[in-house]
Amino acid sequence: xxxxxxxxxxxxxxxxxxxxxxxxxxxxxxxxxxxxxxxxxxxxxxxxxxxxxxxxxxxxxxxxxxxxxxxxxxxxxxxxxxxxxxxxxxxxxxxxxxxxxxxxxxxxxxxxxxxxxxxxxxxxxxxxxxxxxxxxxxxxxxxxxxxxxxxxxxxxxxxxxxxxxxxxxxxxxxxxxxxxxxxxxxxxxxxxxxxxxxxxxxxxxxxxxxxxxxxxxxxxxxxxxxxxxxxxxxxxxxxxxxxxxxxxxxxxxxxxxxxxxxxxxxxxxxxxxxxxxxxxxxxxxxxxxxxxxxxxxxxxxxxxxxxxxxxxxxxxxxxxxxxxxxxxxxxxxxxxxxxxxxxxxxxxxxxxxxxxxxxxxxxxxxxxxxxxxxxxxxxxxxxxxxxxxxxxxxxxxxxxxxxxxxxxxxxxxxxxxxxxxxxxxxxxxxxxxxxxxxxxxxxxxxxxxxxxxxxxxxxxxxxxxxxxxxxxxxxxxxxxxxxxxxxxxxxxxxxxxxxxxxxxxxxxxxxxxxxxxxxxxxxxxxxxxxxxxxxxxxxxxxxxxxxxxxxxxxxxxxxxxxxxxxxxxxxxxxxxxxxxxxxxxxxxxxxxxxxxxxxxxxxxxxxxxxxxxxxxxxxxxxxxxxxxxxxxxxxxxxxxxxxxxxxxxxxxxxxxxxxxxxxxxxxxxxxxxxxxxxxxxxxxxxxxxxxxxxxxxxxxxxxxxxxxxxxxxxxxxxxxxxxxxxxxxxxxxxxxxxxxxxxxxxxxxxxxxxxxxxxxxxxxxxxxxxxxxxxxxxxxxxxxxxxxxxxxxxxxxxxxxxxxxxxxxxxxxxxxxxxxxxxxxxxxxxxxxxxxxxxxxxxxxxxxxxxxxxxxxxxx
Amino acid sequence: xxxxxxxxxxxxxxxxxxxxxxxxxxxxxxxxxxxxxxxxxxxxxxxxxxxxxxxxxxxxxxxxxxxxxxxxxxxxxxxxxxxxxxxxxxxxxxxxxxxxxxxxxxxxxxxxxxxxxxxxxxx
Numbered sequence: 011x012x013x014x015x016x017x018x019x020x021x022x023x024x025x026x027x028x029x030x031x032x033x034x035x036x037x038x039x040x041x042x043x044x045x046x047x048x049x050x051x052x053x054x055x056x057x058x059x060x061x062x063x064x065x066x067x068x069x070x071x072x073x074x075x076x077x078x079x080x081x082x083x084x085x086x087x088x089x090x091x092x093x094x095x096x097x098x099x100x101x102x103x104x105x106x107x108x109x110x111x112x113x114x115x116x117x118x119x120x121x122x123x124x125x126x127x128x129x130x131x132x133x134x135x136x137x138x139x140x141x142x143x144x145x146x147x148x149x150x151x152x153x154x155x156x157x158x159x160x161x162x163x164x165x166x167x168x169x170x171x172x173x174x175x176x177x178x179x180x181x182x183x184x185x186x187x188x189x190x191x192x193x194x195x196x197x198x199x200x201x202x203x204x205x206x207x208x209x210x211x212x213x214x215x216x217x218x219x220x221x222x223x224x225x226x227x228x229x230x231x232x233x234x235x236x237x238x239x240x241x242x243x244x245x246x247x248x249x250x251x252x253x254x255x256x257x258x259x260x261x262x263x264x265x266x267x268x269x270x271x272x273x274x275x276x277x278x279x280x281x282x283x284x285x286x287x288x289x290x291x292x293x294x295x296x297x298x299x300x301x302x303x304x305x306x307x308x309x310x311x312x313x314x315x316x317x318x319x320x321x322x323x324x325x326x327x328x329x330x331x332x333x334x335x336x337x338x339x340x341x342x343x344x345x346x347x348x349x350x351x352x353x354x355x356x357x358x359x360x361x362x363x364x365x366x367x368x369x370x371x372x373x374x375x376x377x378x379x380x381x382x383x384x385x386x387x388x389x390x391x392x393x394x395x396x397x398x399x400x401x402x403x404x405x406x407x408x409x410x411x412x413x414x415x416x417x418x419x420x421x422x423x424x425x426x427x428x429x430x431x432x433x434x435x436x437x438x439x440x441x442x443x444x445x446x447x448x449x450x451x452x453x454x455x456x457x458x459x460x461x462x463x464x465x466x467x468x469x470x471x472x473x474x475x476x477x478x479x480x481x482x483x484x485x486x487x488x489x490x491x492x493x494x495x496x497x498x499x500x501x502x503x504x505x506x507x508x509x510x511x512x513x514x515x516x517x518x519x520x521x522x523x524x525x526x527x528x529x530x531x532x533x534x535x536x537x538x539x540x541x542x543x544x545x546x547x548x549x550x551x552x553x554x555x556x557x558x559x560x561x562x563x564x565x566x567x568x569x570x571x572x573x574x575x576x577x578x579x580x581x582x583x584x585x586x587x588x589x590x591x592x593x594x595x596x597x598x599x600x601x602x603x604x605x606x607x608x609x610x611x612x613x614x615x616x617x618x619x620x621x622x623x624x625x626x627x628x629x630x631x632x633x634x635x636x637x638x639x640x641x642x643x644x645x646x647x648x649x650x651x652x653x654x655x656x657x658x659x660x661x662x663x664x665x666x667x668x669x670x671x672x673x674x675x676x677x678x679x680x681x682x683x684x685x686x687x688x689x690x691x692x693x694x695x696x697x698x699x700x701x702x703x704x705x706x707x708x709x710x711x712x713x714x715x716x717x718x719x720x721x722x723x724x725x726x727x728x729x730x731x732x733x734x735x736x737x738x739x740x741x742x743x744x745x746x747x748x749x750x751x752x753x754x755x756x757x758x759x760x761x762x763x764x765x766x767x768x769x770x771x772x773x774x775x776x777x778x779x780x781x782x783x784x785x786x787x788x789x790x791x792x793x794x795x796x797x798x799x800x801x802x803x804x805x806x807x808x809x810x811x812x813x814x815x816x817x818x819x820x821x822x823x824x825x826x827x828x829x830x831x832x833x834x835x836x837x838x839x840x841x842x843x844x845x846x847x848x849x850x851x852x853x854x855x856x857x858x859x860x861x862x863x864x865x866x867x868x869x870x
Numbered sequence: 871x872x873x874x875x876x877x878x879x880x881x882x883x884x885x886x887x888x889x890x891x892x893x894x895x896x897x898x899x900x901x902x903x904x905x906x907x908x909x910x911x912x913x914x915x916x917x918x919x920x921x922x923x924x925x926x927x928x929x930x931x932x933x934x935x936x937x938x939x940x941x942x943x944x945x946x947x948x949x950x951x952x953x954x955x956x957x958x959x960x961x962x963x964x965x966x967x968x969x970x971x972x973x974x975x976x977x978x979x980x981x982x983x984x985x986x987x988x989x990x991x992x993x
Contacts, residue, residue, distance in 0.1 A: 071975045077889055078975035079882045081953040
């Protein structure tokens with residue numbers, strides 16, 4: 011069965027939390043009050059939907075295909091803010107105290123968005139920070155490079171040397187103290203600044219004086235570091251330019267000083283040298299090329315303990331020429347400087363992701379560098395016998411590949427990693443930054459040659475994330491299929507689902523049968539930049555499982571058989587270039603605080619306001635909680651009177667409370683099937699009465715009277731009146747909340763159906779109890795099997811099953827509800843029939859083929 | 871063959887940067903300016919085939935750029951972009967013989983197509 015112990019604990023936690031939420035909130039006392047709650051719910055759904063549309067539009071406009079200005083971003087964010095505020099307001103009407111915390115958290119997120127927008131990225135007040143206190147979110151203070159290194163140190167089971175960082179605030183203090191820009195003469199249009207102006211800046215930085223506060227902070231940090239690593243340890247002093255997302259490598263643009271002895275003077279000298287390189291000729295040209303304003307440029311500087319390396323080098327977690335299936339390692343004896351600078355003929359290894367070496371070239375490694383005891387680095391000739399020997403072993407290559415995989419996964423993209431093995435054979439990570447997978451030379455035009463056969467999908471599909479990718483087709487029908495997804499696969503998926511987030515970091519592309527632009531999965535695909543096409547109608551049937559295809563999602567949308575190298579090259583080139591612009595990325599960075607979805611699974615313990623890190627998280631939380639709240643409130647509303655009895659051709663005994671538009675005008679206290687105008691309830695009821703689905707004589711225990719057909723065990727007949735009360739539908743034109751109790755089995759169906767797929771949902775909860783444990787679980791498994799086939803996401807806990815399906819269009823949702831109705835009737839008295847495990851699949855097949863008449867089948 | 875020259879004037883750096891990057895991909899030579907004054911000064915030194923200008927800018931605005939270009943450099947095509955997508959501005963601009971008018975955000979593909987049409991027309 012499903013779920014391990016920790017799963018159970020998590021889910022128990024959620025249920026406790028839900029209960030506590032319900033206790034805190036006021037319940038509706040009558041139909042009017044429930045109607046009011048329901049209206050709040052609907053308005054919340056409406057503003058949520060609009061908010062998600064805005065996020066989607068922002069993603070598109072800021073995606074590189076549009077020229078946009080700050081006014082656009084501002085206006086759009088204002089609109090988004092208004093929608094979220096509206097959702098929060100309606101949530102307040104639905105729910106009580108939880109709102110306040112969520113409101114505060116949203117204000118925090120929105121504040122961060124505004125800060126990025128106004129160019130004031132939040133910075134720490136510290137002038138110096140130890141590496142151990144740095145994480146990936148602190149790039150504005152410590153630069154992308156050091157933020158990544160700190161993040162790796164904190165979050166990954168990898169060794170990262172000790173150290174500290176002088177922050178951008180420290181840099182500001184240095185620049186201010188020395189009045190660098192004032193002395194250089196402030197230019198209005200810095201683009202026309204001459205090289206000599208930059209030289210002047212560099213000169214002043216090189217000979218500046220550290221302000222007293224920075225000097226002291228540096229000395230304190232050094233003292234602490236020395237107490238840990240001793241007086242003999244040498245430091246590497248490296249630039250870490252203030253780049254929010256670290257996408258821009260600045261590779262080789264700035265100075266690095268190696269072998270710096272641990273005394274304050276030496277450190278300060280190195281600091282001056284490194285910061286001066288921010289304005290040195292080549293760096294200045296590089297900045298200008300990508301649109302950096304030198305006055306806005308800031309450089310944090312890292313002071314990291316040097317590893318006394320036996321061998322070191324560089325690891326690319328992908329082939330920079332475009333291959334994602336291999337990693338490339340350059341390695342040489344001693345310190346890695348020679349490898350990084352390309353000074354030495356290093357060993358080259360190309361390894362598969364399993365660590366197996368597929369290509370190897372042993373370089374001559376004529377020179378090697380090592381730390382000089384008194385400080386600095388000394389270059390020596392490599393002893394002859396070492397030159398011909400590989401500088402790292404197969405085991406070490408394996409270890410590097412494994413570390414590369416961790417880094418790539420954690421930082422969500424190919425990495426350029428500097429590493430070293432020390433005398434004890436320990437692997438240290440010295441740096442990890444995004445690897446730009448370069449495009450092939452020239453912009454090849456995308457074409458389809460004769461041998462390729464483009465597929466024609468049933469519908470045109472919606473491009474959620476542009477891009478070009480190739481991979482082997484893997485068909486996903488249920489979440490369980492995700493466990494076997496190979497790296498680099500092109501997924502053909504039946505319904506779009508946020509569960510795909512689990513594999514997004516390692517797949518090439520996604521194509522779905524159904525789905526929409528604003529779904530959770532769509533947002534995730536954009537966040538991970540996985541080329542994604544949704545709503546093709548028949549991708550899972552059309553795409554050939556196990557065969558390699560190339561997916562083109564750009565100006566041309568097509569899937570080609572095989573691997574089209576030229577298409578891949580041109581796709582990568584286009585994606586890369588706009589990203590080079592600093593201002594563009596800075597604006598786009600806002601999206602990071604808005605669009606990604608971290609709250610994916612409502613059954614996890616951390617599904618709480620505090621876990622919301624983005625606007626999307628807040629929306630998702632609101633959505634999930636609002637549905638939970640409505641279900642609870644509907645239960646209370648049902649006991650408030652004003653109900654009518656539903657007369658169906660089957661004895662289902664359902665009481666109906668119409669909160670608006672769910673029934674035709676009635677006379678008396680009875681309604682017929684034909685008088686139901688609630689779209690979702692009508693669909694379920696029609697499914698329930700579908701010929702043959704409701705069995706009243708199939709089961710040995712069956713009785714002929716009205717009540718006995720509803721219940722399964724004789725001792726329950728006495729409770730029949732309460733049973734009746736439990737079968738309640740709260741409905742409106744677009745909504746149903748149906749509580750059904752058949753025998754011991756309690757089912758809740760909550761559904762909303764409108765013309766907005768994003769708002770549509772079906773929630774199915776089944777709690778059962780019957781003769782013996784095994785049979786109960788078989789019934790549960792049967793329901794699970796059937797619901798899964800119809801695209802539900804399923805969670806089970808003991809005898810509780812919860813199925814969720816959302817985001818389908820009106821017609822699809824209605825069709826599924828009809829099936830759900832049939833399922834209710836079909837599985838009503840199933841326990842006695844499910845005698846063995848094979849029966850589950852057998853009965854599922856009966857259901858799928860419409861062979862509901864089990865008595866006849868059993869007779870055969 | 872000489873590269874066609876495009877001038878982009880917009881007081882927001884990101885617009886010029888993005889336009890430059892995407893138009894250079896098409897093989898054009900692109901110069902960007904954050905205000906109209908230095909742009910008009912540059913036009914005295916060099917001819918441009920197309921001027922893409924923001925409508926609303928501090929100092930000399932887009933309409934003034936349009937009038938000056940039409941008067942002094944009639945062979946140069948002007949394309950107007952603006953954050954204020956109001957009809958009046960569009961009508962005024964079109965009356966002033968602007969080749970095309972785009973409200974921001976501008977789809978880069980459409981801007982490229984418009985420039986291409988302008989250059990074809992000029993030949």
